Amino acid sequence: MEVMTQSESHQTSRFRRASRWALFGLLQLALLTSLATATVWRDRQWKEATALPTLRTQARKIMPRYDRPEVVSDEQLRTVLLKLRPRLAGYKPKINHVDHALRFWGIEAEFSDEAFLDGQQMRSLLLDHQQFHQAWGTSARPLLIVTRRGVEVRTREGDATASHTDHTLAGLVEVGTPLNYQVKTPQGNTTLAAMVRASLATFSLNQGEYEWSALIQALCLEDLSGWKTSEGQAIDFNRVCDRLTRERLKQGVCFGNHRLFTLSALLQIDEQEHMLSPATRKKVVEHLQNVTATLVRNQHAYGYWDGNWTSQAAASGEDVKETSNRILATGHALEWWAIAPAEVQPPRETLVRAGQWLTTTIDGLDEATIRQSYTYLTHAGRALTLWRGKTPMQAISEIY
Amino acid sequence: MLSPRLALRWSHVLLVSCLALLFIYFNYTPLYHTDIWGHVHWGQQILETGRLPVEDPFMPLAAGMHEVNTAWLSQVIFALANRWGGNEALSNLYAIVLIVTYGIYLRVFYLQTGRLFLAFAGMTGVFISVLTRNAIIRPEIFGGLCFAILVWMLVSVEPWRSNAVVIRTMHKRHSELWRWGAIFALFAAWANLHGSFAAGLVVLAALAIGTCLEAMWKEKSLWACFTNRSALGSSLRLEVAFVATLCNPYGLDLLIATLRFGSNPNLKEVLEWYPLQLIDLEGITVSATLLLVMFCLRQSRRKISLAEVLIFISLLGMTAMRVRMINWYGPTVFFLLMPHAASAWRRAFGTRKHAHLKSEDLTPRHFVPTLVCGLVIWIAFSLSPSSKPVLGGETRKAEQLYSQSTPLGVTEYLQQHKVTGMIFAPQWWGDWIALHGPADSSVFMTTHVHLAPRRVWTDYLAVARGQATWHAILNKYSVNTLIVHKQLQIELAAQARGSGDWQTVYEDHLAIVFQRKN
Secondary structure (H helix, E strand, O other), X not given: OHHXXXXXXXXXXXXHHHHHHHHHHHHHHHHHHXXXXXXXXXXXXXXXXXXXXXXXXXXXXXOOOOOOOOOOOHHXXXXXXXXXXXXXXXXXXXXXXXXXXHHHHOOOOOOXXXXXXXXHHHHHHHHEHHHHHHHHOOOOOOOEEEEOOEEEEOEOOOOOOXXXXXXXXXXXXXXXXXXXXXXXXXXXXXXXXXXXXXXXXHOOOOOOOOHHHHHHHHHHEOOOOOEEOOOOEEEOHHHHHHHHOOOOOXXXXXXXXXXXXXXXXXHHHHHHHOOOOHHHHHHHHHHHHHHHHHHHHHOOOOOXXXXXXXXXXXXXXXXXXXXXXXXXXXXXXXXXXXXXXXXXXXXXXXXXXXXXXXXXXXXXXXXXXXXXXXXXXXXXXXXXXXXXXXXXXHHOOOOO | OOOHHHOOXXXXXXXXXXXXXXHHHHHHOOEOOOOHHHHHHHHHHHHHHOOOOOOOOOOHHHOOEOOOOOOHHHHHHHHHHHHHHHHHHHHHHHHHHHHXXXXXXXXXXXXXHOOHHHHHHHHHHHHHHOHHHHOOOOOHHHHHHHHHHHHHHHOOOOOOHHHOOOHHHOOOOOOHHHHHHHHHHHHXXXXXXXXXXXXXXXXXXXXXXXXHHHHHHHHOOOOHHHHOHHHHHHHHHHXXXXXXXXXXXXXXXXXXXXXXXXXXXXXHHOXXXXXXXXXXXXXXXXXXHHHHXXXXXXXXXXXXXXXXXXXXXXXXXXXXXXXXXXXXXXXXXXXXXXXXXXXHHXXXXXXXXXXXXXXXXXXXXXXXXXXXXXXXXXHHHHHOHHHHHHHOOOXXXXXXXEOXXXXXXXXXXXXXXXXXXXXXXXXXXXXXXXXXXXXXXXXXXOOOHHHOOHHHHHHXXXXXXXXXXXXXXXXXXXXXXXXXXXXXXXHHHHHHHHOOOEEEEEEOOOEEEEEEOO
């Protein structure tokens, strides 16, 4: 009996020891598993923080604020618009002309003359690879590039490409193309949202041209409180405004005017969405007021500005190249003023002189000059239309 | 009656003299011109605000880039030292931390070998292997100290304990609880001092895996990793250390940030994050240590444990991928090597006569060497700038205190002329200028390159290298002041000199300052 008892107690002791080790082993496993899981989960959260923000289905719209017949009368506006109809039908239309024209004329544009492209036709040229290839031939590289980030627009690679980063996309969004609009790429169909996502995924606050990208973000993001770029930088529109106001005024394409348009657009969106802090809004308004003061100071007596608008009064002279630059500078200035709030507006006479000079000058241009300076002219035409609170088709509705 | 243990030998005098010289050397090592100033600045910011910055407060272009500050406690220490004794105090702190670190290695190697000569040789080997890292005061010195303490703790555990000549005959003086507490405290502090705590975790992980595998192999049982005392101890040590590293303001994020740090794309262009190259000084050093390892192992009669192999391979692999890891590889390789070096020594020169007797039993006692050691220590202390807070004396001139590459003249110019706006300067000067430059200015880039958005960093490189787009990039960032290193940025200097838009406003032997003309 004693031997059995000893054997039993030995077995019990072994069992207890084994149980303790098993329990210890399980606890170790639980600890390691939970630590590993927590680490992986947290790492995944880090990655998700740079996930792209949610997009709206329909983008916000920038609306004209004013109706000032003294800047451009109905008749003057019709005359300008008739001259600036998009004569782009045919073989190899310059893509930057097409995207500028679409932005100017809008989707609803329809022309009875087949020499002019309708709004829908222009949009198809940009978003339908088949249409693009019909216009440009199979030797041209596709306008729409499918990448792992989405769909990008080929830019700055010649006449069959866009001229500014995200300008094509911004124009499509501004004219009201819904984000679920079908886009036909060489690799298959997708939606406009894929193009917006590509813009977001490649965006860097310090990229060369960012003005149109910032505008797209303001128009398309569901939540305007902020997001993280692929570089890991948290940005919101306060930071975007800091960026837009950082450079010297004339720096950048189109004499720095794209920044001013985007700033004005952000102010307008902020009135509804309140995504700017009071300090930022104040800073942007002051910045634009300073720009307005500079423009007022440097306006030529005839009403135009040129490439030196920031530093000196516009020069006189009738050089054709100078005319193009003047149209560019004056058209852009009127365009951003048209959507800017009242507190940054120039005196009435500044606007009137600028509007009248543009109207008169455009009326006097020949076909060749119009074709050569078409992109600049679209800004001018758009500006004049905005100053009447209308769309171009509304303005020439009695003819079309 | 004085303890016989205080009766040192003349060999101790020699050793103390060498350490004294080393201490003086560290004291007179000039403060480097790079990231220490950023760390002091961050530390000041933390002390002033009472909070850890979530992004870089001194690099405006990095706004929005989230920072997990792995060295915040070091920065606070630097700032406190600076507050207490100015920049001299930084130099003193650096010397004290380093001499303590090397003192620990000396002690560890003596415990392993029982021979002062070998211990000193090991310590010298560590010094030479991390020579390129020694020159710069930065939070890494605290990481180095923590690593030394870790090594000191490990010498009394297997597989080193039984190979340690001195320690294996000692009674275990500390309780188990004390040891676990010490590991916990070490890693809790280390995680807040410097990101190198990850290297410590790697060592412990390799130790745990090695001892577990060996135990399982020896006992032919998977349960051996729990039942084997040594294996269990190693595993628990790793767990305790890991949990301790969570004791920081960021929690688990600190570990994730540390693990992700090396993969930051900006670091690809930073020299100390390059992979090891054999033609470089570090490559030659690593090659020399490999030859030494091969020689010692060939001569040694000691067994090599799997844990040692894993630790060695891990640290060597880390160094091969990132050359700055040599700071942990160097001490590790000598720590692993010392028992084998002692064995090789014994094989070559035999054991000492009457080695079983303690030396005190054989030699007559006198305290003259002890007194001489004391004198040497006092002389070293009084000759070093570290003594000034105690003994008084003049502070060193700027040319002696700071490295020759510190842009003293440039900073003076910037201050005198109250330069404002964004300044483009070499990133290694960015921290110095941010700290010592005019208050209304900001710098384009500091040494915190990992915080710069990628586009900003590539733009910085394009300008710094004088590439064709340099001028357009400076326009993009509205930079009106450009500082160029005369020797290291020859192309940019030539471009700026030849540009009609920039004018030279200051020049000295080190740098040129350009300002935009309009």
